[in-house]
Amino acid sequence: MMALLQSSLAIALAAVFLGAGAVRASDVPYVPTPMNVVDAMLGLGAVGSDDYLIDLGSGDGRISIRAATRFGTQGMGVDLDDNLVGMARSDAQKQGVAGKVTFAARNLFDTDLSRATVITAYLLHSVNLRLRPMLFEQLKPGTRIVTHDFDFGDWQPDQKITIDVPDKAYGPPRSDIMLWVMPGNVAGIWQWSLPDGAGYEMRLEQKFQVPVGTVMMQRRPLRLGEMRIRGDAVSFTVTGEAGVQRYTGRIDGNSISGEVVLRSGERAQPWRAERVKSGKINISGI
Template sequence: MSLFRRRTLLLTGLGLWSTCRLLAQPAGNLVVPYVPTADPVVAAMLKLARVGKDDFLIDLGCGDGRIVITAAREHGTRGFGVDIDPELVELSRSNARRAGVEDRVSFTEQDLFQTDLRPSSVVTLYLFPEINLKLRSKLFAELKPGSRVVSNEWDMGAWQPDETLKVQAPDRAYQIFAWTIPAEAQGVWEGGASAGGPPRSYRLVLRQHFQTASGTLLVEGKEYLLSDARLEGNLLRFVVPAAGLQFVGKVSGDLLAGNFGGGPPERGPTWQAQRLKRFNEVWY
């Protein structure tokens, strides 16, 4: 089918008509139309993703390649776009050559659900809600903590965004959602800390739901409830109001290192803990 042959699709839930070619997604017989992302939306997505020259961006359902190409041209970002339509893949490659960034980007005809996301630090999406939800576990399983995910128009269900932004494009306003992949921090942690006096023993029991957490901190036999426990990548923060403590630390596998002074993990009284137990509960 020619790239410019169109079918008319009623976008259910949006209540408006859009003329665009249908692209069938292999999983679940879902159907996604090719609708180019408006330039102001592309710029806003890349801003929320905080892309830079050290990032590797993967665009799932890349269309004409504009997100990957713009990131390379304006931010020096290396990128990779996948689409199941061979004509769009060829168009993306042609656009990259015209933009002079073909040495930093590549495009492949591929099922997005079969794409290896492990090399990326940023993933961009303009799909449908059903597909976002099907992708969610794959994003958590393959992306490293600290990786960013940005979606145009559609959220991730129970996984609440870290940031949202409304952008006005020539046709209408668009909502953009951004997330940072958190480390897995749930479990039982134990270790000692010193604030200049005798070392104190701390035992942390943490349960996690996406990037938020809840639990208790046991200090010298006394148990306190946590407040505002949250992860941003591998950075864990929580407050213990009853004990007057603020913790900031970094999760590295089964090690947790930080301080109870609320400052950077490397400053102030330190706490180094070992994870003694992992919970089997599904946290994403």
């Protein structure tokens, strides 16, 4: 159903803009994001003054320019279309943010994304799917990715909102806005000991931001639950006969450091796990 809706949106989007005589040298025709959607995208991405925002396929530059004028956000936009890049540069100048945002006439697939703390995109589904491995390869854990209307296939968004867009150029008068937070990698085998001397081993596989796995204490299986990753933050519970342990921590390479509450009502105490075997995030599928 979702795929059908997206492909009809893609066809409608292309038809509207080819019909309007738009330049089509690129993977996606130029359709500007309405300003109320731009504001909602910046809100969902919690964009602020410390961010570096890259808009992929930046059109007239409105997303980067709005972030710079409202929040002082630095950033850049890339677009294949020279005319649009020229418009974006002159608007940035006019709005007094040319020192904060730059625009390059370049293919987004040839762009270094590693500096970004926020990525925005209003591209077609097929382009997003080509982009997905590049995002996982280049972006730091915690980088937010916000898209307008088109998703990343079976990489489920962490959040999604729908807002009314009365002047929408195609389809129903509303837009979907989606947020993904680039997950850290927890795949592999982790070990730790608690102060009572008990040794734990947790084995995890990870598909996109979703880890699944098992945990053992002194080779006895326990129940691993509520496993969650958001950027480099990880949390989970371990349940055994003695009750529920609640772990929170931050992934830093091959270690996770944080706190554990061993029994409900007890004080949290420090906890640290080491990865003894590394795994890869599975980003296959469509």
